Amino acid sequence: MMKFLFLLFFSFLLFIAGQGQAQDLPENIVITNKKKKTRVRAKKDGKLLINVSPRDIQKFRADGYIRYSDFGAKGNGKTDDIDAIASTHAVANQHGLAVKADEEATYYIGGKDRTAIIRTDTDFGMAEFIIDDTNVENRNVSVFMVSSSQQPFHLEGVASLRRNQEKIDVSLPGTCIVTVTDSTVRRYIRYGLNQNNGSPQTDIFVVDKNGQVDTDAPIIWDFNQITEIMALPVDEKTLTITGGRFTTIANQAESRYTYYSRNIAIRRSNVLVDGLEHRISGEGEHGAPYGGFLNIRDCAYVTVQNTVLTGHKTYRTIGAAGKPVSMGSYDLSVNRALNVSFINCRQTNDIDDRTYWGILGSNYCKNLLYDNCTFSRFDAHMGVANATIRNSTLGHMGINAIGTGTLTIENSTIRGRSLVNLRSDYGSTWQGEFNIRDCTFVPHGGRPGNVSLISGSYSGQHDFGYTCYMPEKIIIENLHIDDSNPPENYQGPAIFTDFNPDMTDSSYQEKFPYVKTEKVILQNVTTESGMDVRLSDNLYMFNNVEVIAREK
Numbered sequence: 190m191m192k193f194l195f196l197l198f199f200s201f202l203l204f205i206a207g208q209g210q211a212q213d214l215p216e217n218i219v220i221t222n223k224k225k226k227t228r229v230r231a232k233k234d235g236k237l238l239i240n241v242s243p244r245d246i247q248k249f250r251a252d253g254y255i256r257y258s259d260f261g262a263k264g265n266g267k268t269d270d271i272d273a274i275a276s277t278h279a280v281a282n283q284h285g286l287a288v289k290a291d292e293e294a295t296y297y298i299g300g301k302d303r304t305a306i307i308r309t310d311t312d313f314g315m316a317e318f319i320i321d322d323t324n325v326e327n328r329n330v331s332v333f334m335v336s337s338s339q340q341p342f343h344l345e346g347v348a349s350l351r352r353n354q355e356k357i358d359v360s361l362p363g364t365c366i367v368t369v370t371d372s373t374v375r376r377y378i379r380y381g382l383n384q385n386n387g388s389p390q391t392d393i394f395v396v397d398k399n400g401q402v403d404t405d406a407p408i409i410w411d412f413n414q415i416t417e418i419m420a421l422p423v424d425e426k427t428l429t430i431t432g433g434r435f436t437t438i439a440n441q442a443e444s445r446y447t448y449y450s451r452n453i454a455i456r457r458s459n460v461l462v463d464g465l466e467h468r469i470s471g472e473g474e475h476g477a478p479y480g481g482f483l484n485i486r487d488c489a490y491v492t493v494q495n496t497v498l499t500g501h502k503t504y505r506t507i508g509a510a511g512k513p514v515s516m517g518s519y520d521l522s523v524n525r526a527l528n529v530s531f532i533n534c535r536q537t538n539d540i541d542d543r544t545y546w547g548i549l550g551s552n553y554c555k556n557l558l559y560d561n562c563t564f565s566r567f568d569a570h571m572g573v574a575n576a577t578i579r580n581s582t583l584g585h586m587g588i589n590a591i592g593t594g595t596l597t598i599e600n601s602t603i604r605g606r607s608l609v610n611l612r613s614d615y616g617s618t619w620q621g622e623f624n625i626r627d628c629t630f631v632p633h634g635g636r637p638g639n640v641s642l643i644s645g646s647y648s649g650q651h652d653f654g655y656t657c658y659m660p661e662k663i664i665i666e667n668l669h670i671d672d673s674n675p676p677e678n679y680q681g682p683a684i685f686t687d688f689n690p691d692m693t694d695s696s697y698q699e700k701f702p703y704v705k706t707e708k709v710i711l712q713n714v715t716t717e718s719g720m721d722v723r724l725s726d727n728l729y730m731f732n733n734v735e736v737i738a739r740e741k
Contacts (some may be wrong), residue, residue: 211375215306218279222246229260229276235302239276246284254287254312255280257296268317271298271332275305281306282338290316290433298332300325307335308457313433313465322440322451328477331454335428340420350392350412359400365420366458366489368393368525372416374655377571381614382508387654388571389416390551391553393525395423395489406489406527406555407575409593423458423489430460435467435482442477444504444516451595458488463617466497467520468537476504481522481550499537500545500565515546519557523551530558540565540584541604541634546584555594559583560585566605573617585634591619594659600627604634607644608668616657617645617703626666637676641725642688648689649699658704666712673717681720684709684736687727694729705734712739 214220220239227245239260249255255277258264262273270546274296281288287310290296295317320332347357350369357367371390378387392410395403402408430453439575440449455462467482479501485491498629500517508514520536523529538545540563547566551557555574559581566586567578575594578601587605590596591612596619598609608630611617623643632640641664647657663684670682685706689699725731 190407199449199570207452214279214283215304218275220280220283223723227259229272231272237272237276237279239279240481241280249280249286250284253625256291257294258291258676262291262294262296264291264296264316266297266317267338268297269299269301270296271303271305274298275303278305278307278309278311282306285309287311289575290314292316295319297321298608302327302330304331305333307333307430308338308428310429315432315434318433318435319438320435320451321438323438323447323471325440325449325451328447328449328451329444329650331450331452333453335430335453335455335457335460337421337424337457338419339422339424341419344418344420347418347638348410348415349419350410350415352409352411353404353407353420355402355404357396357400357402359396361396361398361400361420362422363425364395364397364423366393366423366487366527367396367418368487368548369412369418370416371412371414373414374654376410377615378652378654379614380616380651380653382510382512382514383614384509388572389527389565393527393553393555395527396420406574407594409572410705421458421487425459427461428457429463431463432599433465434717437464437467437469437479437482439469439472439501440477441471441473441475444475444506445477446506446516447477449477449641450484452480452482452484455483455485455491456487458490460488460491462491462493462496464495465493467499467519468469468497469499472502476502476518476601478504478516478518479520481519483520484522484524485526486522486524487526491526491528492530492532493521493534494530494532496531497537498534498548500542501541502633503546517550518546519548519550521549523549523557524574525553526551527554528556529554530560531562531564532558533561534559535563536565538565540582543585547589559722564661568612570612595621596623598623598625598628602629602631604631606633608642609644611643611645611659616651616655617647617659618653618654618655618657619660620658621660623665625661625664627670628667629669629670629671632682635671635674637674639676639679640670640672640682642670642684642722644686647703649701649703652701657701659706661706662708662710664710665714666710668714670714670716670722672720675718677718679718680723681718682716682722684722685725685727685731685734687725687726687730689730692727692730705731707733708735708737710737710739 376386552571565584
């Protein structure tokens with residue numbers, strides 16, 4: 190009798206737990222706990238019907254985890270396992286259980302319009318995952334989505350914000366990420382072959398329960414009005430994803446800007462990705478670009494470590510100006526995210542091979558970090574507030590950035606065309622400082638070419654939607670420039686490239702004046718050629734820059 194009552198009580202608890210969390214299930218998933226065999230059935234409309242027997246629930250709870258094979262995954266590399274994978278995570282999410290891939294399994298994932306939602310720790314282990322993109326139903330759908338069980342909400346009572354504001358007058362349930370938009374103001378009005386009309390002014394920052402803004406990731410714009418402001422509670426517990434050997438069979442679509450999102454999307458704060466590998470096969474003469482196999486957005490405190498990624502082949506298409514352009518395709522994409530770190534990561538292909546696009550693209554981020562990484566590129570398109578690159582090697586696309594705050598580069602080797610390139614399509618702007626120390630610069634990856642440390646271009650005739658700045662102060666300490674393969678008539682490395690060849694005297698007028706660098710401090714900057722570092726080919730443009738050469 191006591192045993193019967195215990196089982197009855199246990200079943201009741203399972204029923205209550207299932208009912209209490211069912212509201213978090215995606216609309217296309219239904220979970221039941223009938224006394225029948227555990228099984229997964231996919232309807233023609235795409236809905237997944239999952240039955241989990243009470244006995245299996247008891248076993249899963251006792252183990253503390255669920256395996257993909259528990260829901261029918263074959264792991265043979267041929268059968269499409271995405272329904273079983275999505276079902277496993279749905280049940281794990283409902284009961285707060287971890288997920289483990291089966292040892293030595295190879296999971297084939299075809300082009301079905303299905304996303305597995307990850308809300309619990311997941312160990313992909315040494316399992317292989319083949320993601321076949323040759324026939325995809327919906328290119329905009331992620332294969333995995335790491336998400337929070339917490340829901341965003343509209344933030345009431347905030348009518349305006351100021352740059353560097355330290356506190357907002359709100360009371361929150363806990364620490365939250367706040368995203369804010371003023372759709373009446375356009376920023377980042379792009380110039381060049383991929384020109385556009387800009388994007389609505391937006392910002393993202395972290396606020397504690399008392400409304401205190403984390404000033405390490407400050408508010409960077411004035412918002413005289415706000416058209417949308419949302420808050421998303423930050424998950425306190427770290428969600429960990431480990432292992433996994435992923436291979437994408439590349440799409441064969443036309444080379445147009447129809448980005449594929451067949452990826453692992455991270456939309457939750459406090460996430461650790463450790464030991465993942467991603468490779469690419471089947472790239473041909475044409476293909477649509479990818480928006481990042483690891484796609485991190487609208488979150489904070491994400492670390493990717495001990496991870497191997499792959500650069501995508503560069504394809505050509507027609508840009509917004511009607512002319513051919515190289516088309517960006519990424520294995521890493523970070524957008525509207527704070528405090529994102531890449532530690533001890535590398536890519537499978539040669540970082541100096543120009544047939545592959547740079548591996549990272551980012552927008553609207555704050556506090557990005559590379560530490561002990563070997564990648565072809567660091568890139569901040571529509572701004573970064575504070576970035577650090579240390580103990581790393583960057584390849585043919587080097588460091589490309591616009592933004593604010595401090596850009597720190599230390600104990601690294603840079604093999605791009607310049608030490609730092611300020612992106613000209615967004616105004617070659619950096620409102621802040623550069624701190625560069627203990628680095629080696631190998632211009633053009635060792636190929637012949639003129640050498641400049643800071644490159645960019647600015648005509649002063651285009652409105653980017655903001656005042657454009659050069660770094661107010663640039664400090665360069667203990668830099669060795671390997672200019673051992675100079676071009677003919679080489680005059681030595683320049684601090685600044687010629688940002689505007691038309692600005693040679695006072696007759697040139699900028700409609701949108703450029704705020705130039707005030708001070709450059711050089712200490713122990715050496716060259717392989719033995720030639721001295723000089724200011725620029727355009728001495729007029731930079732005639733007011735103070736260059737201070739310190740003793741060793």
